[in-house]
Amino acid sequence: MAGAERRRFVVEADGGSRGNPGPAGYGAVVLDAATGETLAEAAEFIGRATNNVAEYRGLVAGLRAAYALDPGAAVRVRMDSKLVVEQMSGRWKIKHPDMRPLAAEAGAVYPRDAVAYEWIPREKNKHADRLANEAMDAGKRGEQWTPSRSTAELDTRAGGAAPASAADVHVADAPVDVPAKSAAPPAGWGPDLGPPxxxxxxxxxxxxxxxxxxxxxxxxxxxxxxxxxxxxxxxxxxxxxxxxxxxxxxxxxxxxxxxxxxxxxxxxxxxxxxxxxxxxxxxxxxxxxxxxxxxxxxxxxxxxxxxxxxxxxxxxxxxxxxxxxxxxxxxxxxxxxxxxxxxxxxxxxxxxxxxxxxxxxxxxxxxxxxxxxxxxxxxxxxxxxxxxxxxxxxxxxxxx
CATH class of the missing domain: 3.40.50.1240 (Phosphoglycerate mutase-like)
Structure with missing residues (x-):
């Protein structure tokens, strides 16, 4: 836009699966790059999926939320998924059939030169992580995440930590786009999980x-x-x-x-x-x-x-x-x-x-x-x- 400075956004996105594959959800937040102000949040329980699919879905949701605010903005995506960052940056090939359409969907939101990708450690991606876990918690209750019930931003800014459990821990990313080994127990005896x-x-x-x-x-x-x-x-x-x-x-x-x-x-x-x-x-x-x-x-x-x-x-x-x-x-x-x-x-x-x-x-x-x-x-x-x-x-x- 002539005579006007291009807006700059930071998109932080995350996704998780309690089981990998298992009940999954994503979270994404759009921040003003200059002030750090939260401009938009998105989260959704997506049913049964892998970590990688949930992470890509979070990326797509974050980019779309940014695009809705300003289609002409410059965007820096920050994620703790090495897989997604490297694939979207073009340094790793996308071989898995579940990943290719999601990557294409993410790449089609903004022009290629408008988006840059940065890997960050998980502890610096707490806002999106909180949103993803809120979405999974809502799915466990048979509901969908709603902004009005979210405390993700408050928890993050307060520096508090959401209660951790084994189900909340993400499987480490590998340098190949195949689903990580399931954290779910193998076939056989296990804890009573209620009726399936x-x-x-x-x-x-x-x-x-x-x-x-x-x-x-x-x-x-x-x-x-x-x-x-x-x-x-x-x-x-x-x-x-x-x-x-x-x-x-x-x-x-x-x-x-x-x-x-x-x-x-x-x-x-x-x-x-x-x-x-x-x-x-x-x-x-x-x-x-x-x-x-x-x-x-x-x-x-x-x-x-x-x-x-x-x-x-x-x-x-x-x-x-x-x-x-x-x-x-x-x-x-x-x-x-x-x-x-x-x-x-x-x-x-x-x-x-x-x-x-x-x-x-x-x-x-x-x-x-x-x-x-x-x-x-x-x-x-x-x-x-x-x-x-x-x-x-x-x-x-x-x-x-």
Whole structure:
């Protein structure tokens, strides 16, 4: 701006995960570089995530808060994450698929030459750290952080220290962008963490395309349940009614899932909430084709898709990496919405397998090693320390 001095902001950002991955949140504060005055604060509980993801989310939130104050400002970002600082400064490569879109999102807020990055020790990042912990505490209560209840600035300026616990300690950053080893206890006996949040995963009933084993995702036709599929949905509903544990029903927006969910919800006397993240993969040009037809027409694309989670189906469909990202986001939002409850998720083959894979921390190629029948039940329990436990996979007993 001609004749006016460019405003200068300091953005301090942090993120944490109680479990890594586990319940996570971020905090960010925008300061006037000249006076040190707090101009804006941001914090959010983001569900289950790693430290690195939470730190990047804090960076994005801090930059956006600064941009809202002045799009033409010069910004110095100060963070205690060596990983984020080095990657955003361009000195370390960003290899992990969860980090790349977040880094791109952060880099797109301001022009590259308007932002500089500085690493600081954690004790100098107390304001953002307090905000992140407030957000995680709010998430533990089933709430979201609100500015009106925050004492982060007061605590920081007073020099006081928030009560520390093992859950508040960040795992040290490593010079590679892979999630740090989980601080959560390994499988086996552990302390009583209270009832988990349990997702009962119901694949929708058959459609006309199911027995023909055709690709049927979210990018083609939206088929209804067949007569067989409707019978399967009723059988699933009867089984769940007899069990009596489901407290909420969430469905993919696609018709075959909504019809299955409606049958169950009617039996249980519950409403159905839809979640876009639970829809099936977009299979692009493969929609409606059999595997053999795809292999005949698009052999090279199919081979790439089978060998890499980054590969997309022909015609701009979704990669398994993209699907995993949106499924994980929906998982985290639902975990925050339904703490310690049993929730029925009515969805599709890929989202169910993805939730199972993520719970087991299994590699992407494990998706090809699971059988998942129409109208089958699977179940995953999520605990407060960030651990997940696969309880059931491809149960079809109710259909016999």
């Amino acid at each position: 949040t349990t997702f009962v995963l119901l694949r929708h009933g058959e459609t006309a395309l199911t027995p023909e084993k055709r690709f049927s995702g979210s990018g083609g036709a939206d088929p209804e349940l067949s007569a067989t599929g409707r019978r399967q949905a009723e059988a699933a509903a009867a089984a769940l009614a007899a069990r009596g544990t489901v407290q909420a029903v969430v469905s993919s927006p696609l018709r075959r899932c909504r019809e299955t969910a409606d049958a169950v919800a009617a039996r249980l006397g519950l409403d159905v909430r839809t979640d876009e993240g639970l829809r099936e993969t977009d299979f692009g040009a493969w929609e409606g084709l059999t595997f053999a037809e795809v292999r005949e027409r698009y052999a090279d694309d199919l081979a790439a898709w089978l060998s890499s989670p980054e590969a997309e189906p022909t015609g701009g469909g979704e990669s398994f990496t993209a699907v995993a990202r949106r499924v994980a986001l929906s998982r985290d939002k639902l975990l925050a919405r339904y703490p310690s409850r049993t929730v029925l998720l009515v969805t599709h083959v890929t989202p169910v397998k993805t939730l199972v894979r993520l719970a087991l921390d299994a590699p992407p190629e494990s998706l090809f090693r699971m059988e998942l029948s129409a109208a089958s039940f699977s179940a995953v329990a999520y605990y407060a320390d960030g651990n997940a436990s696969l309880r059931l996979l491809n149960d079809t007993g109710h259909l016999r």
